[in-house]
Amino acid sequence: MLKVEGLRVNYDAIEALHGISFEVREGEIVTLIGANGAGKSTTLNAICGLVPVSRGGITFMGEDLVGLSPHGIVQRGISQVPEGRRVFANLTVEDNLLMGAYTRKDAKAVRRDMEQVYERFPRLKERYRQLAGTLSGGEQQMLALGRALMSRPRLLLMDEPSMGLAPLLVREIFSIIQDLNREGVTILLVEQNAHMALKIAHRGYVLETGNIILSGTVAELLENEEVKRAYLGG
Amino acid sequence: MNLLGEVLQQTVNGIALGGIYALIAIGYTMIYGIIKLINFAHGDILMLGTFMAYFVLMATGPTPLGLVLAFLVAMPGSAILGMIIERFAYKPLRNAPRINALITAIGVSLFLENLARVLPFIGPNPRQFPTPPSVFLSYGGVGISNIQLLIIVVSVVLMLVLSYIVERTKVGKAMRAVSYDKPASALMGIDVNRVISFTFALGSALAAAAGILFASAYPLIEPYMGIMPGLKAFVAAVLGGIGSIPGAMVGGFIMGLAETYTKGFINSQLADAIAFGILILILLVKPSGLFGKETSEKV
């Protein structure tokens, strides 16, 4: 479904990704784990067209994404829950959700999806008229996730969705991810919390300073000593 | 004329002036809202828009039809101009420190003014803006001129249209989303560049409309004509709460009335001082302006 080949990204003179390749197949949850600054967010942003690709290819359903504008990419069915939530602080919770459905034309279905999001996150329903900027960190994370769902993505990119969340919520988020996946959404999940990520994913890649150093099924990765030591705290 | 009559008359004068300020202020506020830029060139877009209308009116004469035509030419014309300026002067600076964009805006402003001065078909000399002969409709000493009436009607209609666009439509909400976080908006599928262009187009079109009204009331137009109304409208925008459209409208009327009352009842030299005084007073009581949202930074 998504194929990344030899992807290189530069920030001014510094190269953040040194030619990484991986793929995500339809219906999978694929996780990308790695330490801080490894280039995980950069990878997601490159897929979404937010940072320019200096070399390499990204194809989605056989179509080349390199050079497309971010909104063009969203229209093709890719959506991202960005790192650090990035909710629209000056819009209400409800308007944030509506923004998620910006490219959609079917008002009724949008309404229905919104109800669904509220069911999933009753906290958001309680505060639907509050400005998103005054929500707490966790509430914002829920909103960011809900907002991404509103575009009914085929491929959902998630950048550290568990960051700064209460344990209860972390589990909640991961179970939502699994639900979504069962409903047919393909997911590329970036996580620090390798523990949880590897529990729900099918396959994973380990990124270290701009290179993919390991890949394989979850079972394989869980066996790997290096992964155990660095990412599972074992 | 008795004092009450005089007060009423000054109120009419103030509202007409305020309507013009409000229209300009809306453009300032929208553009500030979306790219956090004080668009110093806004007053100069107003000037160029007014000249477009001038050439139309010179051809048609100051007839009602000609006036309608002038709006139809100048508003889209200025909208395109605003978009071009944004594309070439401001867009490349979107990620630069805000002060850089501000300097560029000042540069664009000076450039447009002085370019207009050397352009053979505009030139430095003031020109008489064609206006219909003035008619003074008077009721017991208090009255309103046909031009003041035109200003009030046109500005109110335009403001209603604009409020609808921004509050109710999807693109209006997209404008607010883009104003807060551009990359995140892009992730929503919003074409950020288009939305910003659209904002400039809308603001510039309103400036052109304000310019035509302004020139109809004060029918002498020249390349520097946009500076003062621009500055005062900017104060109006801040006073109302920069970024807030209802704020810009109310701010415009407050400025118009304050200026007129000060000139009429206190002392004309104090008009600017009092306008700025009101601004500072309002900011002290409500730092975000009358309609601005309190945005204490959450840490």
Added chain:
Amino acid sequence: MKSILEVRDLSISFGGLRAVDHFRLTLGEGELVGLIGPNGAGKTTVFNMLTGIYRPTSGRILFRGRRDEEPRDITELKPHQITSRGIARTFQNIRLLKGRSVLENVLIAYHYRVPYSLLDAVLRTGRYYRGERALVDEAMEFLSIFGIEGKARELAQNLPYGEQRKLEIVRALATHPVLLLLDEPAAGMNPKETRALMDLIRFIRERFSLTILLIEHDMSLVMNVCERIVVLDYGRIIAEGDPESIRRNPEVIKAYLGEEVEIA
């Protein structure tokens, strides 16, 4: 054990929302206390009130600073005044001076007790040079305690995330606090880094004889280092006690921890 902080019935409202409601807390000297609770419970808001960034709607904060014998009321003080009395904090979202060097980030913390006057600086007197050298020496020493003296001249934004968090802690410590407030120091860290952080927290507490109040969602960290835990929900305290009792508290499990608690 003498108490150094006493918070009495602290409340704050934003518009109609009561974010913190009659919050009480007493911290004894040298304690390490955890503040946990669901997202939006009001934990960060408590920090903001303790450090003077938000002014509480009602309630009092009494604090026994470095120089004081008795706790004094600091409710109305400004952030910098509170810092100078001995409370320092880190932020949930890192707030370093990104474009400045690591060393400069630390030097900032010394400013409120800079050993020379403005006149000394302008006239470049001996006092200025001695003072400046003393500041830099002390800052470098601090950095070396944390093993980042080698990066003193790098820009803060070029540090890896984990080290940025560390630098924030260093900077807070450089203000010579009695009480240190840490807001989710482990956020965005992997288990390995989190373990290192645990050691660091224990170490600084000993080394600088600090009292620490800590917000964190990572239960492995909280349960391991805190001696006492306070749980907030909807702005109210719902439980308080040692880690073991909190872990078993049904209300806490329901509101925050969830059924199966796993601690690495």
Added chain:
Amino acid sequence: MRKEYRDGLVLAGLSIGVVAAVTALVRSGFTTLYTAQVITLSGINVIVALGLNLITGFTGQLAIGHAGFMAVGAYTSALTMMLLGFPPVLGVISGGLLAAVVGMLIGFPTFRLRGDYLAIVTLAFGEVIRVIIINLPSLTGGAAGLKGVPPFAEGRMLKQIVAMDVVLVFMFLVIALMYTVVRSSYGRALIAIRDDEIAAHTMGIDVFGYKMFSFTLSAFIAGLGGGLYAPFFGYLTPQTFTFLKSVEILIIVVFGGMGSITGTVVAGFLLTSLQEFLRFLKDYRMVIYPLILIVMMLFRPQGLFGEREISISSLFRKAGGKRTSEEGDPT
């Protein structure tokens, strides 16, 4: 000799050398008084721009009304000389002091607000101060202007040369003042406020106090610039201190690089002479000047120098090598 003192002496020597050299050039007739006038005007612009750089470049608070402080300084210096018989240098300093007081009065309410209100308030102040000057004709000469400000010295040649020398000396003093303030813990506090106000505040920096300090000092320096302008020019009119003048000063700061003292000095001389140099273009000059500005902002937005300085020690260290050094740590 200790490095610090060596640097100080070298700088002082260099400054004296520059003043002596230009004086000799003008005296000998090698360059004309017209050139001297351009140099003097550049020096004044540099002084005011340095003041603006302190609050806007180093402290991050945008101010767009520094022509107003210039006006306060200029009129004060002129009037103390004309009415109270102050000697010129004393007049200049009293101009700076009054501007500082006015700065304090403006800063006090403004800095209680967070955000860029300073920009608006200073803009307003710049306009209002002109209205005040115009409306005090018995004191300020009103719109007609204030004529007959005593010069620094008498005689066609001496008048210009002494003015130039005094302005240059003041300029070097202000540079030294700025440099020593900025390169100290006090300067670091200002920069911290610019970069992250809340973090600075929780690190124990009195944000309000230092904004006040920075703005007051900034107004003082701009007031000195204005104060020098009065005896140099001999005639004051409110028309001189308009919004455009404030913009001109701001352009110097941005062009040179916000937060760079060297940049402000270089840009001050460059832009002031450029204005003269472009005279032959007539009306087209005012088209080209903003165009240069826009192009500069688009292609080198950090200004000529960014935040860097040319420092004496680096000149010694890398003699012959690279001449500029990243603003290092104050060791």
Added chain:
Amino acid sequence: QGGGEKTIKVGVIMPTSGTLSTYGVDTTNAIKLAAEEINAAGGVNGVPIEVIVEDDEGNPEKTKAAYLKLVTQDNVAAIVGPLTSNCTLAVVDSAQSDQVPLITPTATNDQVTLAGDYIFRACFIDSFQGTVVAKFAYENLGARKAAVLFDVANDYSSGIANNFKDAFTALGGEVVAFESYQTGDKDFNAQLTKIKAQDPDVLFLPDYYNTVALIAKQARAQGMDIPLLGADGWDGITDVAGPEVANSYFSNHYSPESDDKDVQEFVKKYSEKFGKTPSALAALGYDAMEILGEALKKAGSTDPQAIRDALAQVEGKFVTGYIRFDENRNPVKSAVVNAITEEGGNLVVKYAATVNP
């Protein structure tokens, strides 16, 4: 001295760019025209005059720079200019102490020539125009209640306004409204409403024509149909203003409609060369150069003292009237008052009266 020189250099400081460029260019043209005529007639005792024009943009700071350039770089013998009072005041002290003879064609501010004995002018001073219009309004129009609306930020405007007020009151009239605005203002409705409430017989608007055109429009829109009065700043108003300025009178330095021989000759030469009727400022520029030319001839050298003394002696008939300098080096001469009327849809300016000092 002077014999070795190939030319006599005369500096001209005029705003040939900027907001005042229209005035500056007109005046510069007239100055050059006069110099050409002098040269064509054999120059100054055989030596041709060389005119060096410097632009000051109407900005006093630039005026000073232009002055220094002319004096130190070009070593001019004398200066004609600048145009506005503000710009002129910026350099008169220097010119006096540097001993550079200077004659401004147009700066009307009373202070200008008080700087010293090297400073002259070709126009009458502000106080005179205020008196002229007041006299005309009181005597010719029979006005008893007058209103004044002027620009406080402009010295020209406020100077004349104050003089009018004094003169009109001295004649026995009453100034019922004395309102002001700032340079650049466009909305005068508030002041006009206030003035209208006082029901004056005439409204005096001492400002430049651009502003006057706006005020007139708003005054008529408010239903005020009283005569409007003005001064020489109105020169050229019929080019920009509409029918609202009909029924007005303004004082001026000369009237191109005058049947005076010198006037007609000048108008003919100027309009042939530059394609338009010369404004009053142009006439003054022409006269200033003529006066300087005469003085140079009489002085017989470029010695500043000689030129100064010769200037003070100049007396005779020029385009703008018979000129003789008083002890303050201001010309003693008469003013004309023009009337603007509407005839068949067109505005017509007609000579109305001459007022003597």
